[in-house]
Amino acid sequence: AQSVTQLDSQVPVFEEAPVELRCNDSSSVSVYLFWYVQYPNQGLQLLLKYLSGSTLVESINGFEAEFNKSQTSFHLRKPSVHISDTAEYFCAVSDTGGFKTIFGAGTRLFVKA
Amino acid sequence: GAVVSQHPSRVICKSGTSVKIECRSLDFQATTMFWYRQFPKQSLMLMATSNEGSKATYEQGVEKDKFLINHASLTLSTLTVTSAHPEDSSFYICSAIGGQGDLYEQYFGPGTRLTVT
Numbered sequence: 001a002q003s004v005t006q007l008d009s010q011v012p013v014f015e016e017a018p019v020e021l022r023c024n025d026s027s028s029v030s031v032y033l034f035w036y037v038q039y040p041n042q043g044l045q046l047l048l049k050y051l052s053g054s055t056l057v058e059s060i061n062g063f064e065a066e067f068n069k070s071q072t073s074f075h076l077r078k079p080s081v082h083i084s085d086t087a088e089y090f091c092a093v094s095d096t097g098g099f100k101t102i103f104g105a106g107t108r109l110f111v112k113a
Numbered sequence: 114g115a116v117v118s119q120h121p122s123r124v125i126c127k128s129g130t131s132v133k134i135e136c137r138s139l140d141f142q143a144t145t146m147f148w149y150r151q152f153p154k155q156s157l158m159l160m161a162t163s164n165e166g167s168k169a170t171y172e173q174g175v176e177k178d179k180f181l182i183n184h185a186s187l188t189l190s191t192l193t194v195t196s197a198h199p200e201d202s203s204f205y206i207c208s209a210i211g212g213q214g215d216l217y218e219q220y221f222g223p224g225t226r227l228t229v230t
Binding site for chain 2: 036041042043044045046049090100101103104105106108
């Protein structure tokens with residue numbers, strides 16, 4: 001069965017510092033990986049996705065993630081965070097495209113001034 | 114981008130009553146919609162998958178008689194929580210597939226906060 005592990009429930013970081021949110025996928029069959037962001041009392045927004053091709057994917061607001069098949073990881077990184085990046089981040093995987101997407105437990109990123 | 118709306122955004126109801134939550138795809142036809150439940154500080158739990166014109170497929174442990182899902186058109190799915198109890202209080206989120214993005218992208222609604230008193 002598929003399982004997504006987000007290793008950190010909370011990540012506090014100072015503004016302009018780099019950050020890495022970790023995600024591991026225990027399944028060997030996942031082919032689609034996603035990162036979603038959720039702001040308080042809102043739904044999820046797709047941040048970036050890996051479907052095929054280059055294993056390094058980037059979002060428009062400076063986040064990037066790299067799929068490491070050997071380590072089954074898909075960690076999310078940003079070189080310099082802003083206060084506005086404070087939110088909950090969910091890693092998700094699927095072996096059937098958009099169907100049956102499995103979400104990790106989430107990581108709360110808290111950016112401090 | 115594809116937009117999904119939910120109504121209401123918040124609802125408070127008394128124990129024993131039923132409440133309906135609507136999920137609409139505003140600018141695309143949603144071939145499939147999903148309903149999730151999210152407890153505080155936890156991840157999303159898939160409740161059911163619904164396809165237009167057919168019965169919803171419920172995940173294991175989700176009571177289909179309690180959480181009625183109707184996907185009457187390609188732009189509307191409804192979730193009705195029947196005989197609600199305080200333990201049904203949660204954040205309910207819908208998502209849809211079928212927008213201009215690729216087949217693998219789910220577009221999420223803003224969520225509905227249900228409080229049962």
